Amino acid sequence: MKKGVWTTTFALTLASVFVLAGCSSSQNAPSTSASSAKDEKIKIVAAENFYGEVAQAVGGDRVEVTSILTNPDTDPHGYESTPDNSKSVYSANVVVYNGAGYDSWMEKMINAGSSNEQKSVIKVAEDLQGKKEGDNEHVWYDPTTMTKLANSLADQLSKIDAKQTDAYHQRAKQYIASLAPLTEKVQKLKQSSPTPIAVSEPIFDYMVQPLNLTIDDTKFAKAIDEGTDPSPVDVGTLQNDLKGKKVKLFVHNVQNSSPTVENMVKLARSSGVPIVQVTETEPKGKNYLQWMTDQLDQVGKALGSK
CATH class of the missing domain: 3.40.50.1980 (Nitrogenase molybdenum iron protein domain)
Structure with missing residues (x-):
C-alpha cells in the first residue's frame, strides 16, 4: 500500500544520524566481535516485527532483538525514524528489513554515517526472494519467505558466533517446523x-x-x-x-x-x-x-x- 488511511509523508532526519555517528569516538565504537565476551549478545535490528520474531527464534538467548515497527497502525512506507532507531541501527551486528522499496527509511539509516564493522544486512525481498524495487514487495505473504529468512539468519549468526553454529541452525529448524500448520493449510x-x-x-x-x-x-x-x-x-x-x-x-x-x-x-x-x-x-x-x-x-x- 502506498497511500490511504495511513499518512505517507516521509521525513528521515539524517542530521540526527550524523550527530550520533559523530559523537561516537573510536574508544566508544561498537565492538567488531559480538561474541568477544560471554555475556555480550549479538544485536539484531529488524524493521518489521514479524522479521524480528524470526530473529529471536533463531538467535535465542544469544541475541538482543529490536523491532522498529511494532504498532500495527503505523504506515511502513511513510515511517519517520527516530534518533533511537538510528542509534540501534548504528550499533547493530545484524539488520533485517524488507527492501524492494518497501522500507527505504531503513536503508538510509544504514548508509548514514559510520556503523558497526561487523554488520550483516539481510534485505528479505531482494536477497532471499529475488525481488527488486517496483515488484510486489509484500513477500512475507509468500509461505517460503520465513523459512528462507530463518536459514539465512542462522548462517549470518554463525559467522559472528561460530561456536554456536549448531545451535543457531537447530533453532532455525525448530522455527521452520513450527510453521508446518501454515504449510499444511495452504496445501489443504x-x-x-x-x-x-x-x-x-x-x-x-x-x-x-x-x-x-x-x-x-x-x-x-x-x-x-x-x-x-x-x-x-x-x-x-x-x-x-x-x-x-x-x-x-x-x-x-x-x-x-x-x-x-x-x-x-x-x-x-x-x-x-x-x-x-x-x-x-x-x-x-x-x-x-x-x-x-x-x-x-x-x-x-x-x-x-x-
Missing part, C-alpha cells in the same frame, strides 16, 4: 483448478499463487496500491464481476480505504461475494503463524472448504 486450501478472485490491492498476492487462485482485477488493484484512481473501465469490470459473482471472493486490505474501495466492499457484500479481510501489518497479540492462519481460515470459509 489449494484449488484443483485456477479459481478467480478479486482484490482491493496486491497485499495478499504471494499467498494467492500457491492456493491456485487467479486475480481478475490486477489493474484496479495496482491503481489502489499506487494511490491513484482506477480507470472507469477497470471499475466497471470489477463491478460486473462482483454483481455477477464471477469471482469466488474479494480480498480487502482493511488498512487502506477509499470511497472507491468501500463501494466495492458494499457491492461484494450485497452480491453475496465473501469478503476476506487482510492487513499489511501484524495485528497486536498475534504472531506470524496466527496472523497468516486467521486470514487463511477466512479464505477457506469463502471457498467452502471444510
Whole structure:
C-alpha cells in the first residue's frame, strides 16, 4: 500500500544520524566481535516485527532483538525514524528489513554515517526472494519467505558466533517446523483448478499463487496500491464481476480505504461475494503463524472448504 488511511509523508532526519555517528569516538565504537565476551549478545535490528520474531527464534538467548515497527497502525512506507532507531541501527551486528522499496527509511539509516564493522544486512525481498524495487514487495505473504529468512539468519549468526553454529541452525529448524500448520493449510486450501478472485490491492498476492487462485482485477488493484484512481473501465469490470459473482471472493486490505474501495466492499457484500479481510501489518497479540492462519481460515470459509 502506498497511500490511504495511513499518512505517507516521509521525513528521515539524517542530521540526527550524523550527530550520533559523530559523537561516537573510536574508544566508544561498537565492538567488531559480538561474541568477544560471554555475556555480550549479538544485536539484531529488524524493521518489521514479524522479521524480528524470526530473529529471536533463531538467535535465542544469544541475541538482543529490536523491532522498529511494532504498532500495527503505523504506515511502513511513510515511517519517520527516530534518533533511537538510528542509534540501534548504528550499533547493530545484524539488520533485517524488507527492501524492494518497501522500507527505504531503513536503508538510509544504514548508509548514514559510520556503523558497526561487523554488520550483516539481510534485505528479505531482494536477497532471499529475488525481488527488486517496483515488484510486489509484500513477500512475507509468500509461505517460503520465513523459512528462507530463518536459514539465512542462522548462517549470518554463525559467522559472528561460530561456536554456536549448531545451535543457531537447530533453532532455525525448530522455527521452520513450527510453521508446518501454515504449510499444511495452504496445501489443504489449494484449488484443483485456477479459481478467480478479486482484490482491493496486491497485499495478499504471494499467498494467492500457491492456493491456485487467479486475480481478475490486477489493474484496479495496482491503481489502489499506487494511490491513484482506477480507470472507469477497470471499475466497471470489477463491478460486473462482483454483481455477477464471477469471482469466488474479494480480498480487502482493511488498512487502506477509499470511497472507491468501500463501494466495492458494499457491492461484494450485497452480491453475496465473501469478503476476506487482510492487513499489511501484524495485528497486536498475534504472531506470524496466527496472523497468516486467521486470514487463511477466512479464505477457506469463502471457498467452502471444510
